[in-house]
Amino acid sequence: AQRVTQPEKLLSVFKGAPVELKCNYSYSGSPELFWYVQYSRQRLQLLLRHISRESIKGFTADLNKGETSFHLKKPFAQEEDSAMYYCALTSGGSNYKLTFGKGTLLTVNP
Amino acid sequence: DAGITQSPRYKITETGRQVTLMCHQTWSHSYMFWYRQDLGHGLRLIYYSAAADITDKGEVPDGYVVSRSKTENFPLTLESATRSQTSVYFCASSATGTNIQYFGAGTRLSVL
Numbered sequence: 350a351q352r353v354t355q356p357e358k359l360l361s362v363f364k365g366a367p368v369e370l371k372c373n374y375s376y377s378g379s380p381e382l383f384w385y386v387q388y389s390r391q392r393l394q395l396l397l398r399h400i401s402r403e404s405i406k407g408f409t410a411d412l413n414k415g416e417t418s419f420h421l422k423k424p425f426a427q428e429e430d431s432a433m434y435y436c437a438l439t440s441g442g443s444n445y446k447l448t449f450g451k452g453t454l455l456t457v458n459p
Numbered sequence: 460d461a462g463i464t465q466s467p468r469y470k471i472t473e474t475g476r477q478v479t480l481m482c483h484q485t486w487s488h489s490y491m492f493w494y495r496q497d498l499g500h501g502l503r504l505i506y507y508s509a510a511a512d513i514t515d516k517g518e519v520p521d522g523y524v525v526s527r528s529k530t531e532n533f534p535l536t537l538e539s540a541t542r543s544q545t546s547v548y549f550c551a552s553s554a555t556g557t558n559i560q561y562f563g564a565g566t567r568l569s570v571l
Contacts, residue, residue, distance in 0.1 A: 393502075446517070450501055
């Protein structure tokens, strides 16, 4: 069975500090990994997917198959980054179901 | 244009009542999904649909019923609501060929 673990329910940093949101997964095949974000009073939206290998809003995430991790990083956090972040996994191919982690609430303090 | 809309946005009901949450998308996406979001559990898949008239159970389907007679609509029905079904419900859709899901704004349901 596939599983996504986000070990931190809450993460608080100061503006300008680096931030890393952890995500570990278990899946025997080659998964596709995502980060979704939910800002206050907004709908859940895609932030990153590992196959795109791009930086969105200064965030990056690298898939580490050896450590089965997909941590989300940003070198300098901004107050507008405060949100709930969800890591998600799909087994790829024609399976469109996503398995979500329990989420990490990031607070960036001024 | 939001593309995927949910109604109602807020609903209060009593235990034992039947409640239907609506989801409508304008993209003609083949796949649609229903999740519930609970503190400490994240998002859990209730049901999903690969196309009109094709539905399947997710992780937590008990107490819920879905239908998909048209591609654009995917209603979720709680046949006899229980307090444990108090939650925020999200609908999502996805196009064939991509695993990216687009979410509605959610329905906050309280069962008293």
